Amino acid sequence: MPSQRPFYVTTPIYYISGTPHIGHAYTSIAADVLVRTARAHGEARALTGTDEHGQKVANAAAAAGMTPQEYVDALAPKWRELAPSFDARFDDFIRTTEPRHARACLALFERMRASGDVYEGVYEGWYCTHDETFWPEAKLVDGRCPNPECRRPVQWLSEKNWFFRLSAYEERLRHLFRSNPDFLRPQSRYNEMTAIIDEGLEDFSISRSSFDWGIPLPGGGVLYVWYDALINYISALGWPDDRDGLYARFWPGMHIIGKEIARFHTIIWPAMLWSAGLPIPTRVFAHGWITSESGTKIGKSLGNAMDPFALRDEFGADSLRYFLMREAPFGSDFSISVEKLRQRHNSDLGNDLGNLLRRSLAMLQKYRNGIVPQPTDGAVAERVADLPERVREHIACLRFREALDEIWNVVTMLNRAIDEQKPWELYKHARGVELDALLYDLCEGLRWLSVLLFPFMPRKAGAMWAQLGLDGTPERRWEDELVWGGLATGTQTNPGAPLFPRIDPPAA
Numbered sequence: 333m334p335s336q337r338p339f340y341v342t343t344p345i346y347y348i349s350g351t352p353h354i355g356h357a358y359t360s361i362a363a364d365v366l367v368r369t370a371r372a373h374g375e376a377r378a379l380t381g382t383d384e385h386g387q388k389v390a391n392a393a394a395a396a397g398m399t400p401q402e403y404v405d406a407l408a409p410k411w412r413e414l415a416p417s418f419d420a421r422f423d424d425f426i427r428t429t430e431p432r433h434a435r436a437c438l439a440l441f442e443r444m445r446a447s448g449d450v451y452e453g454v455y456e457g458w459y460c461t462h463d464e465t466f467w468p469e470a471k472l473v474d475g476r477c478p479n480p481e482c483r484r485p486v487q488w489l490s491e492k493n494w495f496f497r498l499s500a501y502e503e504r505l506r507h508l509f510r511s512n513p514d515f516l517r518p519q520s521r522y523n524e525m526t527a528i529i530d531e532g533l534e535d536f537s538i539s540r541s542s543f544d545w546g547i548p549l550p551g552g553g554v555l556y557v558w559y560d561a562l563i564n565y566i567s568a569l570g571w572p573d574d575r576d577g578l579y580a581r582f583w584p585g586m587h588i589i590g591k592e593i594a595r596f597h598t599i600i601w602p603a604m605l606w607s608a609g610l611p612i613p614t615r616v617f618a619h620g621w622i623t624s625e626s627g628t629k630i631g632k633s634l635g636n637a638m639d640p641f642a643l644r645d646e647f648g649a650d651s652l653r654y655f656l657m658r659e660a661p662f663g664s665d666f667s668i669s670v671e672k673l674r675q676r677h678n679s680d681l682g683n684d685l686g687n688l689l690r691r692s693l694a695m696l697q698k699y700r701n702g703i704v705p706q707p708t709d710g711a712v713a714e715r716v717a718d719l720p721e722r723v724r725e726h727i728a729c730l731r732f733r734e735a736l737d738e739i740w741n742v743v744t745m746l747n748r749a750i751d752e753q754k755p756w757e758l759y760k761h762a763r764g765v766e767l768d769a770l771l772y773d774l775c776e777g778l779r780w781l782s783v784l785l786f787p788f789m790p791r792k793a794g795a796m797w798a799q800l801g802l803d804g805t806p807e808r809r810w811e812d813e814l815v816w817g818g819l820a821t822g823t824q825t826n827p828g829a830p831l832f833p834r835i836d837p838p839a840a
């Protein structure tokens with residue numbers, strides 16, 4: 333989005349045997365807002381998918397009495413449904429068990445071997461199966477996995493593996509971070525990663541020979557699950573054959589990830605790409621975690637506030653999307669609760685936006701038979717002239733909250749115009765020119781809001797568009813559509829149901 337070249341954004345591929353929670357919905361929604369905005373300005377593509385290899389999956393499959401392939405095939409549909417459940421529209425969904433992915437992984441491995449960065453060695457160390465990670469003895473905590481979220485027992489492994497010479501890329505990574513501070517945002521993650529680089533980078537093993545649920549290597553063993561997983565971002569574009577030209581058009585793109593996987597995406601992945609002679613991602617954004625507010629009373633129908641499906645059923649996908657993008661700066665941790673969601677739904681959406689639409693169309697109905705009048709002055713036009721560019725810039729920099737703040741300034745301004753100019757008085761005193769000017773500004777302002785809010789709330793923006801009596805959807809090129817005066821005089825509006833009916837807490 334910052335440039336005119338085609339835009340490509342990815343979510344992480346989700347670990348198949350997990351359960352979709354609010355964090356997954358959050359990542360997918362953020363990527364969707366970004367790509368919908370990018371599509372309003374040019375060519376854009378979004379990718380999501382599932383991470384299906386590794387010993388953890390093999391163990392879970394065995395426990396379920398299935399082959400790993402049967403197991404992942406059974407789980408994949410619930411992840412495929414995740415994004416559409418929240419109206420997040422991705423162009424592709426990749427599973428790491430697909431042949432197109434294996435081909436790309438082996439090609440990348442061969443390229444890295446040809447560049448002299450992949451060598452054979454013996455790995456001995458403590459292995460945490462849950463994290464699929466080797467830990468040095470010194471890092472263990474009471475003989476267990478040092479990951480504070482894990483702390484599971486580790487096992488001693490000794491195997492002949494392929495290693496990646498990550499150490500050779502230490503200087504280049506240091507230079508990348510220094511010369512391009514925007515490569516990884518927010519600043520807190522950037523600081524963490526530069527500290528890791530400064531501690532010194534060690535080569536690490538990129539294959540496993542102790543189990544076989546992975547992409548098989550010629551000569552034995554399988555690729556390490558993390559090595560294979562990262563490659564999805566280009567295998568999904570058809571690299572290396574690139575028969576459809578997607579790789580050439582869309583790579584490099586940007587990655588949206590959770591902060592816990594920043595090291596893989598900003599240290600290991602760039603080094604792998606450099607080793608293969610390929611461009612690295614333009615940018616990585618590591619967002620924060622969503623926590624459940626302690627002490628929150630949750631309605632019994634809702635179960636857990638971390639269950640995004642229950643929240644969607646209660647509030648609708650659009651209200652949930654709005655909440656997640658508005659509640660906190662993208663990048664920070666924040667807490668979610670049913671009360672907070674209800675508050676934003678009733679106040680921001682119902683009272684501010686929903687009422688603006690309802691009041692405006694009701695007055696237009698009453699005073700002008702629902703027909704959009706002639707515009708007259710340009711009072712509002714001037715105030716919104718550079719709004720689309722500001723909103724676009726905020727979204728491009730993942731400042732979703734700030735983008736919504738800008739949009740809400742218009743909502744407030746239009747509501748205030750009604751309160752101050754009192755259309756009912758204008759009507760009573762037959763001040764028709766002023767009344768027409770105000771009614772036109774309200775409808776045209778709502779048309780703009782519908783286009784600008786489409787990336788955030790596609791359904792409700794579409795409903796606004798329809799109530800304004802417009803054809804199609806508000807999915808439009810901003811450049812063409814956001815020209816003040818675009819709403820045709822004579823348009824017959826079509827007021828409908830309230831956009832955001834009030835949601836009250838369940839009776840005690």
Ligand SMILES: [Zn+2]
Pocket residue numbers: 460461462463477478479482483484
């Ligand atoms: Zn662990």
